[in-house]
Amino acid sequence: MPLVVTEWLGDHVELPEGLTAEQLAADLVRVGLEEEAVHGAAVTGPLVVGRVLERVPEPQKNGKTINWCQVDVGAHNVDGVPASEGGTPRGIVCGAQNFDVGDLVVVALPGAVLPGPFPIASRKTYGHVSDGMICSQRELGLGEDHDGIIVLPRLGFAEADLAPGQDAVALLGLGDEVLEINVTPDRGYAFSYRGVAREYAHATGARFTDPGLVASLPTPPPSPNDAGFPVEVDDAAPIHGVTGCDRFVTRIVRGIDPSAPTPAWMKRRLEGSGVRSISLAVDVTNYVMLDLGQPLHAYDLGQVVAPIVVRRAAPGERLTTLDDVARTLDPEDLLITDSPGGARGSRVLGLAGVMGGASSEVTEATTDVLVEAAHFDPVTVARTARRHKLPSEAAKRFERGVDPRLPAVAAQRVVDLLVEHGGGTADPAVGDLDTTKGPAPITFPLGLPSRTAGVEYPREQVVEILEQIGAGVSPGPDADSVLVIPPTWRPDLTEGVALVEEVVRIAGYDRIPSTVPAAPGGRGLTAEQRTRRSVARALAEAGLVETLSYPFVGEAELDALGLPESDPRRRAVRLANPLADDRPLMRTSLLVTLLETARRNVARGLPDVAVFETGLVTLPGEDAPVAPQLPVGRRPSAEELAALEAAVPAQPRHVAGVLTGRRDHAGWWGAGRTADWADAIEVARLVAERAGVAVSVEADTETMPWHPGRCARLVVPGGTVVGHAGELHPKVVERLGLPARAVAFEVDLSALVAAASGEPVQATAVSAFPAAKEDFAFVVDAGVPAADVVAAVAAGAGELLEDVALFDVFTGEQVGEGKKSLACSVRLRAADRTLTADDVRGVREGVVAAAERVGAVLRG
Incomplete structure (x- = not known):
């Protein structure tokens, strides 16, 4: 979920003085951006700038050398007087070696609390009383660097702007609260400060300046020219009828200083937004991505050979991505390739829109950078990211839809920042391969919002809101409608009902009255619903606790139950994209997952368990048809939907229960009683009784996971077996780690409902005569x-x-x-x-x- 740094948001929209994260969350929720969490200040208490006045190395017996330092912390000195006025500095022990006398550092004074939490106090160590701590980046939560302490000028702070005793919390942005928001998949534009600022303006009416417009740039992007880095798109057979890349902008910056640090303000904003600072070139591309929502990539220009070719992968191709993982590529993967040795598109540089490769990444020696700002197909990127389990920040944005107008603006922002902070020079070569198309216009009846929401929205208000969200509005085919061209950053606005949602959202959800619809007469719960509720109530009254488990299982769970290879319960639906690789199957028995619930409770010290669950099982037929692949670009035909319905396996509802340990607890009333097979059968009978079906109980000697001599099957009139109950097999109990003599039952509730007569129960007269x-x-x-x-x-x-x-x-x-x-x-x-x-x-x-x-x- 995106993290929002309030100070950064203020670059694009007017914010009131003293705006808190809680108030920002309340404003954004009015337009549908829900608060996920508010992350408090990283550091509390006194954290100040200090100047090292004296540093005395002291070797220790363990081979380590510590430094006994005298540090001037201005008004926070021992006597409250700056060292420049004769004050007494603080003595601090420090083990780092990357600083010297005269350096300006960050000092946590006694009373400060660092991330962890790690409280700071005066303490005796190495023969001295250390009156504070000189801090590293990791100790302040600013990064992973723990080899040396922070020397502020090396982070980009001007020494002239620093003074001993200065508040370092504000200087480093460690006192800011950060808001984490929840963004729905259809609103990918809110994964940027540009998008969140626009939504805040919608919620409050604050003045908003769009940083994604060419007019907002200090230097307008130059027009494409023939000197631009050559790029080709070779996607002759696109998936689902859409080309994988319809825009590819390239810019070049030469002569960057490889040692140039990322500005402190940029690093602070990145880390506040949850992105780790790496190097200037990488940080700039990440910064612009977070700011505008346009993912970018920086290549070492010396490692890329023209032309760049955007194409699909060939079978068997491999790529080592930036996370140092060698990946086998799929023919549906869209790749960025170059052409070493004149072999066009022969070397893979990265997975388009997901992650770059290691061969062309920017290194500490890179001086010339090739900047890529492209627009990729959301479906292609989403499938590649899931296929390779790479949910990168770029993929999160591309798969939700990125504004196709942004690449040139974003690339110019990157060039400007690299020139300003890296000392580089913008190359006049500009490439822009652009085949994008504008959004399709929507004919929108102006009365549709009022009819849909039940709230009166005047025509003028509807038009104003549509223009406010960035849409173009012009007269429609008749007087009661308009022609709406959605903004390019809103690919989700493709039909009238989506525009209705925007009108209702911006006007305020709170305007819609809460009206409970009247229930039509003669309707209520179905017979099956009444039976399900009655069964659940009866089992709870019998002392069992209802639980809920996920319906995903693996072969190991079926093996634990001792099911034979020929058992129909081993014939399960296998998920193409399971949540967990070790649980790819849909359960065919409710006991498989319920026994795991019982095992977990026993493992946590609760040996006396009585639980039940009501849920669906999936039972594919022996010759089940294969579900067809439905089209994406049109509504499926009736025949296609019927074929899909025919391929859906049976999913009856079962009810199962497990009892372990004592059924009746010991006390002054007696020794108690352990649950046995009779309890399982009695509870199973109770289920049948509540379903209104008379079942007969017959011995069963061959059904796993039950004991062959202590198991019964439940049979309805007509001979259909609807369930089993009894003691679990000793080997099953041992494999699952359950108490000895554990018992269980499982009943097909759907079959019981089908076997019930459905006729009202005829009451019998009560005899007044003795028995x-x-x-x-x-x-x-x-x-x-x-x-x-x-x-x-x-x-x-x-x-x-x-x-x-x-x-x-x-x-x-x-x-x-x-x-x-x-x-x-x-x-x-x-x-x-x-x-x-x-x-x-x-x-x-x-x-x-x-x-x-x-x-x-x-x-x-």
Whole structure:
């Protein structure tokens, strides 16, 4: 996000005295530039200019030599008297060796706080009491140089303008607050002080001077001539029908002093805006880029061979960029090349609009500079920057759209600054390859803003605002419309609705009343939405905490769950441009990401976890069609949209939960209880109950990541499996670092909603007659599911059954090896009478007979 130094902004727009960063943020937010952060002063407390009066080297036993210095800090001396008037200087220990007696330096006095924070105090060190600190650039947050302290004249400050005791905070701009703003992608012009100043003028009515106009330059740019550095654009097959470069300006400055420092004011502004100072030539191009919004590049003229050719990359070409990374180029990459040995365009100098190459960069020995100011296609630059993961400052601006009128103005600004501060001479050679086209005019109905926003905007106000943003307005085809030519720095203004937004924005969003639309009768939540809310509410009431995770996974996560290679859940959609290289797949199971949430909580010291999540999974078919590449320059046809829709994989909504550690906590009421497989099944049943679907629970011995002997599948009427619940496989638990015997469930909520009848629930009458209760204990083979026995008991009880519940499972010598005892409680009730002994006897006989059909024998 751009950083705004208030002092720099004041070069282009009138600012009130004492304007704070908070007030600037409040003014800019009115026109849509939101505050991201306000960065406070880098240094607080006394930071002053000091003159070294005495420097005594003192070798130490560790081999290091320190300097015991006497430093005159004017009115901040020990007795408050300048040394020139007989005052006593401060004694300071300094380990740097790059200064001498008489140098003017920056001194942090006791009470100052440097970036870090690093408070300064008088302290005893190396046998002396050091009464302050002589500072380096890195200690003040001005750069990374920590090898030596700051000697102010070497930074470009005139010695005549400096005096001991002078405030160095103001001198170095360290007391300024910096505003960081959030710029939306369609407003790339606000990545410059020119753009932010214009927006401030819109918000406050302050007088604005456009620095991007030729008239604003002290020296107008000369006309192009035949002596200009030769440039060719060879883009015969442009992508998406647009040539990659439609303007390329070149200027030459000769005889620059390689040792000329960047002026202190420029360095202060650059670093306040978040850009590190490098060298004069590079700093000047960065300064003009931040000021105007036009990225530039400086080449060592001696290393570039004419002609420069702008072309697409050939397969297999490579380039070492300025960050010393060797990159393999893509045929869609637009390159800047030159022609050594007469081989036209054979050597790659840089990625157009993104980053230059190392072969032609400006070095400490460069005296002649070739300045490039070009206009590149935003889509080409954006794709190249993302392809090579190079989000450079230049790419940020080009991909959002740069004013095509700026290159000549920006290049002239660079030439003027290099001549002024580097001692160079502007070469008369001027190149300007220009094939740009002006913005297309828009027929704009003057009543459209009022109809769209619901606020009355007079015709005169609409025209005034359009002209205020820089648009040209002329009479339209009829009396109710005008012809609008958008400003060149606003490539986002391509249709009437975009101009409506500008009118509403400049007139003030606060003028639009907040009106809540009336909800039409007969509408509300869909059945699926009601089910989703009911399920989430029920799970929360059951003690589970709802979480949210990103739907991106990798092969490692699927391996951790032990999914076989043939498992359909391994067939996942692979993202072409994933957020993380190790998670390129869309999840096919909600548990994959939910288990990571549980693992993270356990790893942070929370072993008792009960979480759930409701979200989409992506399930591509085995022979899923490939999504078509839709056109960019026109609206897709109905057939193309239908083909795209057909290629979208199924995305059902699942609900999953994980429980680890204790389900019931220990206390004075008892020892507590650890969550087990029955808890997972019960919670999964709760989901089905809230969806209004009766599910049967069946044993499942082969579905990962569950334990083969403690897993159940949930089946809806018709035989469709809609989920699984139970204890996780021990190896899965071990791989994920979860507590032993962790349990989980996952249910296809979309399938449950589809299986629900959709009919209103019919209330049953409450019987006023007493209930009869019978208990049964059956002995069955250990492999017989308890659900089968409970279902048989319910079937045998008939219409008098009100409720049946399994309340005990017992194994032991009493029931025999390989057997188990299942105890069920049955509650009976009739709607029209009190049950007799014969009624209960008949039910008992029916239950026993039905149980025998599943191999259960009544226990004696």
